[in-house]
Each structure stands twice: as C-alpha cells, then as structure tokens.
Amino acid sequence: LERDAIFRKKHNIHVSGGNIPSPLHSFMELRSRYKCRSYILRNLAELGFEEPTPIQRQAIPVLLSGRECLASAPTGSGKTFAFICPILMKLKRASKDGVRAVILCPTRELAAQTARECKKLAKGKKFYVKLLTKQLVKSADLSKIPCDILISTPFRVQFATRKKKLDLSKVEFLVLDESDKLFELGLVKQVDSVVKACSNPSIVRSLFSATLPDTVEELARTIMHDAIRVIIGRKNS
Numbered sequence: 001l002e003r004d005a006i007f008r009k010k011h012n013i014h015v016s017g018g019n020i021p022s023p024l025h026s027f028m029e030l031r032s033r034y035k036c037r038s039y040i041l042r043n044l045a046e047l048g049f050e051e052p053t054p055i056q057r058q059a060i061p062v063l064l065s066g067r068e069c070l071a072s073a074p075t076g077s078g079k080t081f082a083f084i085c086p087i088l089m090k091l092k093r094a095s096k097d098g099v100r101a102v103i104l105c106p107t108r109e110l111a112a113q114t115a116r117e118c119k120k121l122a123k124g125k126k127f128y129v130k131l132l133t134k135q136l137v138k139s140a141d142l143s144k145i146p147c148d149i150l151i152s153t154p155f156r157v158q159f160a161t162r163k164k165k166l167d168l169s170k171v172e173f174l175v176l177d178e179s180d181k182l183f184e185l186g187l188v189k190q191v192d193s194v195v196k197a198c199s200n201p202s203i204v205r206s207l208f209s210a211t212l213p214d215t216v217e218e219l220a221r222t223i224m225h226d227a228i229r230v231i232i233g234r235k236n237s
C-alpha cells in the first residue's frame, strides 16, 4: 500500500524489510485489528495518551506480527511503550511457568524506570513484572519467584543464568533497549550471553535505540535474521 506509504511519510516513519504491517492510525486500532484487552486501552487513556507516537505506530504492529524489529527513534519519543504494549498483548495473562519476556537496559536506573512504565501499562492485570535487583540476584530461590517480564541490566541476568538461578529457555520476547548504549558501554559479551541463554527457537528479538550507528546495525544483524527496520526521522539524529 499506497495508503500506508502516505501515512508513514506524514509521520516521518521510514521502514525497510519484507511484508511490513500497516502502521497504527489510532490506539483504538489495537482493539479492532488486534483484539487488545480493555485494561491496556484504559491505562493508555488514564495516562492521557491520545495518539500513538510515530515509533509506536509502526513498531507495535511489527512486534504483534511476530516479526523482529530494529527500531530507532529520538529520545523521549515513547520507545518504552512501543515494546511493552505488544509484549503485554502477546503474553495475554500472568503465568507461573517461567520468564517469558526479557528487557535489557544499559543501566540500573533505566531498568528501574522501564519496570515502572511497564507496571503502569499492566495496571489492573496481574502480570509479574520483575526488576532484577541485587537482592533478587542473591536470593537462593530466584527460580521459584513468578516472573512474566524480567527487566535488568545484562550483567545481572548473565550472573543469575551462570549461577543456574534463572532459566531463560522459554523466553518469547527479548528486547535490547538503548542498544547503542548497551554496545557502547562494552556490554557486548554480556548481551551475547543473555541472547544465548534465551534459547527458545521461536523467540522474537528487538532492538530499540536513539541512534543506529553502523556498529549497532552490524551487531544487530548477527542476532536478527529477518528484522523489519523502523526509523523515525533521520538515521543518526
């Protein structure tokens, strides 16, 4: 479509890849197109969000279609909900069968902030959203704590998996948030070990970043195979 192309242009959304789903024209389309549960729409309304931001318009349908996503959009443009929203929709409900989504952030502060955002969107639904704190990493029965969505720096996840305290073999979604910083800060090896620990062959991986330098794109290509690239604005702005 012509219609999609015009709409993307209007919102400065640049895409590449095969079979790209249509962008969202409104949050209501989450219900009409994807049967989004009411609690999410209610939470979005309560937060005062009227329209999806450009990255949300395109990245949400990409992840809901089960496609890998390599996304770049400026700081402050709503990238967090662009991955939290489809993850909550896909996981449907809480479970005690182990970790199903992992979100990696470059710093503990960003991880804590992402966990807070996630809880805002999950409000009213009993999801287990866990921030991997120092305390939790140390706890002997980490593996017995129910967790649907795990949010952490790569270091703590790597540590916990090495100590056999965390089984990530059932993870369905892996998000590398602020991936430019993840790679810049020399965390490549830690990220890599988490990628390997998330061994489910049908995992959907995604990268979100403010900028997409060639180095990040090259590393992304080593872990993603059929990603849809979504860029808002200019590539390295």
Ligand code: ADP
Binding pocket: 048, 049, 050, 051, 052, 053, 056, 073, 074, 075, 076, 077, 078, 079, 080, 081
């Ligand atoms: P980024 O990760 O791209 O830097 P964030 O996800 O932290 O940006 O979002 C920045 C701010 O925008 C947050 O305060 C968030 O609550 C808000 N926000 C997210 N989505 C929307 C939306 N659709 N409408 C209005 N505000 C939004």
Ligand code: MG
Binding pocket: 079, 080, 177, 178
């Ligand atoms: Mg962010």
